[in-house]
Amino acid sequence: MSLEKIIFEKNNDLSKIIDKKKVPEHVAIIMDGNGRWATKKGLPRSYGHNKGVNVLKEIIKASKKLGCRVLTVYAFSTENWSRPKKEVDFLLDLFSKVLKREIEEIHQELIKIKFIGDLTPLTENLKEIICSSESLTKHNKNFLLNICVNYGGRQEIVKVAKELALKSSLGEIKPSEVNEELFNSELLTQGSKDPELLIRTSGEKRISNFLLWQLAYSEIYISDVLWPDFNEFEFLKAIIDYQSRNRRFGGIESLPNESFEDSRYSS
Numbered sequence: 001m002s003l004e005k006i007i008f009e010k011n012n013d014l015s016k017i018i019d020k021k022k023v024p025e026h027v028a029i030i031m032d033g034n035g036r037w038a039t040k041k042g043l044p045r046s047y048g049h050n051k052g053v054n055v056l057k058e059i060i061k062a063s064k065k066l067g068c069r070v071l072t073v074y075a076f077s078t079e080n081w082s083r084p085k086k087e088v089d090f091l092l093d094l095f096s097k098v099l100k101r102e103i104e105e106i107h108q109e110l111i112k113i114k115f116i117g118d119l120t121p122l123t124e125n126l127k128e129i130i131c132s133s134e135s136l137t138k139h140n141k142n143f144l145l146n147i148c149v150n151y152g153g154r155q156e157i158v159k160v161a162k163e164l165a166l167k168s169s170l171g172e173i174k175p176s177e178v179n180e181e182l183f184n185s186e187l188l189t190q191g192s193k194d195p196e197l198l199i200r201t202s203g204e205k206r207i208s209n210f211l212l213w214q215l216a217y218s219e220i221y222i223s224d225v226l227w228p229d230f231n232e233f234e235f236l237k238a239i240i241d242y243q244s245r246n247r248r249f250g251g252i253e254s255l256p257n258e259s260f261e262d263s264r265y266s267s
């Protein structure tokens with residue numbers, strides 16, 4: 001039965017369908033479609049970004065309520081610098097304003113906030129706000145919100161490679177000791193489990209340089225809804241779809257009566 005049909009049969013009450021024991025611990029989101037949403041309405045793109053902030057707040061609340069522990073969102077990629085300067089300035093200013101306005105509530109909700117990416121080219125003002133927000137919330141244990149700003153997955157992998165090469169040249173590690181565990185320990189997301197689920201809005205079917213290492217085995221859910229129209233209902237639909245997946249991690253399902261070889265087909 002299709003997801004739409006199941007939802008219809010339950011009168012749109014998704015809480016009746018969700019399996020509380022199979023909630024993903026870490027969800028990553030590519031919040032896409034702000035510009036198109038605004039343009040469709042004949043509004044400047046900035047309206048889409050402003051509306052996108054309200055949606056992000058709704059999704060943080062929804063994922064926390066559901067029992068997720070980590071949410072990682074792509075707010076500004078290394079490629080986003082190529083946008084018109086006016087839009088880049090608007091976005092960076094929006095991050096400062098939203099953080100200043102919301103940080104007390106974020107803290108009261110016991111959310112730890114972490115910025116992921118190369119923050120060096122950001123304005124001193126934004127860097128200070130980021131630093132004070134991270135330091136205020138650093139002991140919060142309920143929920144981790146990772147905000148990726150000036151983030152690129154390839155850049156992150158290169159950074160880890162450089163750090164390991166440096167450690168090796170200083171004799172702190174041997175090249176033969178480099179393994180996935182060591183690599184993980186140098187990632188910007190170190191300490192968090194890899195996302196079980198990646199959601200991308202606006203119908204685009206790309207990873208766009210987001211968490212390239214961490215998404216190796218994540219389930220991908222593409223929503224056709226533009227980010228400013230995304231909401232708790234659409235988020236829960238993504239979770240239900242995720243719960244219907246069969247995560248095999250490259251293996252096969254173990255079926256007790258199925259043998260590897262069948263004499264009818266052996267040579």
Ligand code: FPP
Nearest residue numbers: 031032033034035036052053075095098147
């Ligand atoms: C993608 O839509 C969205 C962005 C590049 C910005 C996302 C930022 C927010 C939702 C604000 C988050 C706020 C904080 C404080 C983290 P797009 O502009 O690429 O849309 P388009 O593909 O339709 O052009």
